[in-house]
Amino acid sequence: xxxxxxxxxxxxxVTGYAVPDQFPQIVRASHEQIAGMIACPRSCEAFALYxxxxxxxxxxxxxxxxxxxxxxxxxxxxxxxQDANCxxxxxxxxxHRWRLREADAYQVQSxxxxxxxxxxxxxxxxxxxxxVDALRAGPGHAVLAKAGSESYSRRD
Numbered sequence: 001x002x003x004x005x006x007x008x009x010x011x012x013x014v015t016g017y018a019v020p021d022q023f024p025q026i027v028r029a030s031h032e033q034i035a036g037m038i039a040c041p042r043s044c045e046a047f048a049l050y051x052x053x054x055x056x057x058x059x060x061x062x063x064x065x066x067x068x069x070x071x072x073x074x075x076x077x078x079x080x081x082q083d084a085n086c087x088x089x090x091x092x093x094x095x096h097r098w099r100l101r102e103a104d105a106y107q108v109q110s111x112x113x114x115x116x117x118x119x120x121x122x123x124x125x126x127x128x129x130x131x132v133d134a135l136r137a138g139p140g141h142a143v144l145a146k147a148g149s150e151s152y153s154r155r156d
Contacts, residue, residue: 017081028059050079078105
């Protein structure tokens with residue numbers, strides 16, 4: 001539980017998301033179960049999934065001893081906090097919201113890896129960081145300037 005508390009504190013420090021009093025449910029699952037929930041078309045590289053308030057984490061992930069595994073949990077905890085804070089409620093459901101949520105979680109994960117291990121890792125970009133930051137800042141900021149799919153790139 002200490003690891004979850006530390007990860008939530010880190011996410012809060014980066015995003016400003018409020019941390020609820022209750023922790024999310026974290027279920028250890030097999031890699032095959034997670035792949036089945038995602039419905040991967042090919043070999044699935046996912047080791048965790050956040051769905052309907054529950055974080056499913058590969059049972060082989062050593063979050064205490066492996067910074068990469070811990071960063072995967074942090075990524076899913078970011079999604080949980082996004083929901084708890086209604087972080088992207090102002091964006092219509094669909095691909096655009098999904099991309100913004102992923103960009104946010106990957107941005108936090110990247111910062112965590114740099115802070116925790118000195119690893120500088122770029123993840124696939126799903127949206128401009130400025131878009132994510134503007135949404136995080138709240139309603140005082142202008143609505144997204146780049147609402148179309150042209151605002152994304154899928155490069156590393």
